[in-house]
Amino acid sequence: MVGSVFVRFNSSHGFPVEVDSDTSIFQLKEAVAKRQGVPADQLRVIFAGKELRNDLTLKNCDIPQQSIVHIIQNPQKREDENPTVLLPCNGREPQSLTRVDLNTNLLPSDSSGLAVILDNRIPTASDNSDAAKYSSFYIFCKSVCQAVKPGKLRVRCKTCKHGTLTLAQDPSCWEDVLIPNSISGVCHYQNCSGEIAEFYFKCGAHPTSDSETSVPLNLITTNSRYISCITCTDVRTPVLVFPCIHHHVICLDCFHLYCVTMLNNRQFVHDPVFGYSLPCVAGCPDSLIKELHHFRILGEEQYNRYQRYGAEEYVLQMGGVLCPAPGCGAGLLPEPEMRKIVCEPSNGLGCGFVFCRECKEEYHEGECSTFFKSPGARAQKGFEIDEHAAMQARWEDASKETIKRITKPCPKCHVPVEKDGGCMHMKCPQPQCKFEWCWKCSLEWNRTCMGDHWFD
Numbered sequence: 001m002v003g004s005v006f007v008r009f010n011s012s013h014g015f016p017v018e019v020d021s022d023t024s025i026f027q028l029k030e031a032v033a034k035r036q037g038v039p040a041d042q043l044r045v046i047f048a049g050k051e052l053r054n055d056l057t058l059k060n061c062d063i064p065q066q067s068i069v070h071i072i073q074n075p076q077k078r079e080d081e082n083p084t085v086l087l088p089c090n091g092r093e094p095q096s097l098t099r100v101d102l103n104t105n106l107l108p109s110d111s112s113g114l115a116v117i118l119d120n121r122i123p124t125a126s127d128n129s130d131a132a133k134y135s136s137f138y139i140f141c142k143s144v145c146q147a148v149k150p151g152k153l154r155v156r157c158k159t160c161k162h163g164t165l166t167l168a169q170d171p172s173c174w175e176d177v178l179i180p181n182s183i184s185g186v187c188h189y190q191n192c193s194g195e196i197a198e199f200y201f202k203c204g205a206h207p208t209s210d211s212e213t214s215v216p217l218n219l220i221t222t223n224s225r226y227i228s229c230i231t232c233t234d235v236r237t238p239v240l241v242f243p244c245i246h247h248h249v250i251c252l253d254c255f256h257l258y259c260v261t262m263l264n265n266r267q268f269v270h271d272p273v274f275g276y277s278l279p280c281v282a283g284c285p286d287s288l289i290k291e292l293h294h295f296r297i298l299g300e301e302q303y304n305r306y307q308r309y310g311a312e313e314y315v316l317q318m319g320g321v322l323c324p325a326p327g328c329g330a331g332l333l334p335e336p337e338m339r340k341i342v343c344e345p346s347n348g349l350g351c352g353f354v355f356c357r358e359c360k361e362e363y364h365e366g367e368c369s370t371f372f373k374s375p376g377a378r379a380q381k382g383f384e385i386d387e388h389a390a391m392q393a394r395w396e397d398a399s400k401e402t403i404k405r406i407t408k409p410c411p412k413c414h415v416p417v418e419k420d421g422g423c424m425h426m427k428c429p430q431p432q433c434k435f436e437w438c439w440k441c442s443l444e445w446n447r448t449c450m451g452d453h454w455f456d
Contacts, residue, residue, distance in 0.1 A: 003065035005058070007032055010072050011162040011189055019058060026054035032071050044188065046070045048097040049155040049167035049197065051188075062098040066207035070163045072188050097153040099136055102174045103221055138221070138238055139214035140296045141203040148238070148252060148297060150204040151214060153177065157187040159194030167197055174218045215293040219243065220252070229254050230281055230385060230393035240294070242280035244287030247395035254281075256297050263298065263306055266322050266329040268313070276310030282390050324360040325353040411437050411444070423455050 004016040009032060017031050025045050033040035045052045047069050052061055063069065139151035157165040158181075165187045176182045177199040187194040201216045202208045223237035229251040236251040250258065258281050262268055268276050271288055278295075280287035289295075296303050312331060316322060320333045323343040328351040334341055339357045343350040355361060359368035407416035410428040412435035417428060424439040438449040440456060 005063060006066065006068045008068060008070050008163070009036055011070060011160075011164055014068070021057065021059040023058050024054065025052045025056050025058075025061070028058070028069070029054070029071070036073075038073055042073050044072050044074055046072065046164050046166060046188065048153070048163075049165060049170075049185065050096070051166050062096040068163070068210070072164055072190075074188070097155065097170075100153065100170055100172075101136055102171065102177060102218065103137075136222070137201075138217050139201045139203060140217060140293055141205065141214050142296075143203075143212060144206050145203060146300065148217065148220060149214075151216060152202040152204045153199060154202055155183075155185075155197050155199050157185075157189065157192060157194040158196040158198040160187060160189050160192040161198075162187070162189045162192070164189040164192075165194065165197055171199065174216075178216070178218075215296070216291075217294050218291055219289065219294060223249070225395065227395055228389070228392045230389055231258070233386075233389050233392065241395050242282075242284065242287050243289065244280040244282070244284035246280075246282075246284060246390075248280050248282055248284065248390065249393045249395050250281055252297065259295055259298050259306075260302060263302065263309065265326050266309065266324060268306070268309065270310070270313040270317060272317075276306065276313055282385050321357060323351060323353055324355055325351050327351075328353065408439065408442065410435055411442050424449060424453055 003020065004018050005028075006014050007017050007028075008014045015035070017028065017035075019028060019031075026040070028045060029040045029043045033043060047061060047063055047067070050061075137151050137153065138148055141147060141149045153171075154163065155165060155167065156163045165185045167183060167185045169183060171177050171183055180198070181196050183197040183199075184195050185197045200213045202212065203214050219242070220238050220240050223235065223239045226235050227239070227249040228235050229239065230248045231250060231254040234251060236253075239249045239251055240255050242248045242250070259278065262278055268278055269288060270276055274288055274290045275292055277288045277290070277292060279285075279289075295306055298306055309329070312329075313322070316331055319336065320331050321341060323330045323332060323341075325343065328343060330343055330349045330351065332341060332343060334357070340363050341355050341357050343353045343355070345352045354363045356363050356368060361368075407418045409415065410417055410426075410430070410433060413428060413430055413433040415428060415430050415433065417426060419426065419439055425445055426437050426439050428435040428437070436445040437443060438445055438453075440453050441449060443449070
């Protein structure tokens, strides 16, 4: 399909160039060179932190229609000079920023070979279905979409703010992207000596201007492991993976319902460091969501209420309490030693609910139930979590169980390898290993295996 990309020539002015997905980088250079009256061999194409080779196509480089591409003229560039391409240890082309996986620290795996088994289920950008397109990360688009959408990671020079910087290395985790000055590079803009990369995100659902950026949601990811939602048990994508020890998975519809329910019940948690947040829906300890922009999934009206409640909660940290009755949330300032709290219905604000100051439940004599006092895992009020669903919704455990059931470790490098039919002669899929071994006896492939149980 014919479309166009928007070219910024020497970062000074822009114009559209008609292309299709099979247009090569050299053909793009020729089109720009003809328009600008300059030699094509003096042009350098830079997109998303990389200088692109002549033999690659727009499709190879993950450059969709309406993208902004920077092309700079370098009169000193020799005809035999090729772009510097960083190659990883396996010798493959470096992946584009569109496909960089930033979740390696949030979603760890015990085996370096996890992707050997599971990557064949990840949709790719080459699929015909728009719904199947691969997305490494998601954002909240505050302008056109006002919703969670697939995001585009982009980079520019911190000094001149132009997209003419090529990265010295790809980011490998969210810290590389979110913490300033983490990744260096080389800026090719005229008279700029900038060396620091500045990352930002754009909405991938519609064309965006240079100034239109979006908020990254680092806990939302493509459900590449087909884990069921902890509440509805459906397998959907994308999903939010809670930062708890079990990495519980929840679909976005259920996360929205969870947020609305907890907001209505004033059950959000005020943390002095992170702010007004929620833990894992299963009540796992140390699982508060740290990036509060995830709660924009509430929608504008509810998110404004969330911000107002958060401000109230901060004020009430001075010693007051909030009535826990659903739909109330009145602010109360009882004496410090008072345990029995009455939400007095004065001035039309209180509801009359009598509750325990310690556990925020209906008032009772004696100690609070351990169910409410325990810091361990428990379901949040308003949600009933089935124990089996909680087990199935664990991002890591479900993957480990799949690996255990359908794979055996390579005897040399211990990467899990799946056998999907055929003979007992196995070859490790890891490029740096390639060890040949017997599936039945887990020894190096030999004549005995060949003669006794090649086709068992």
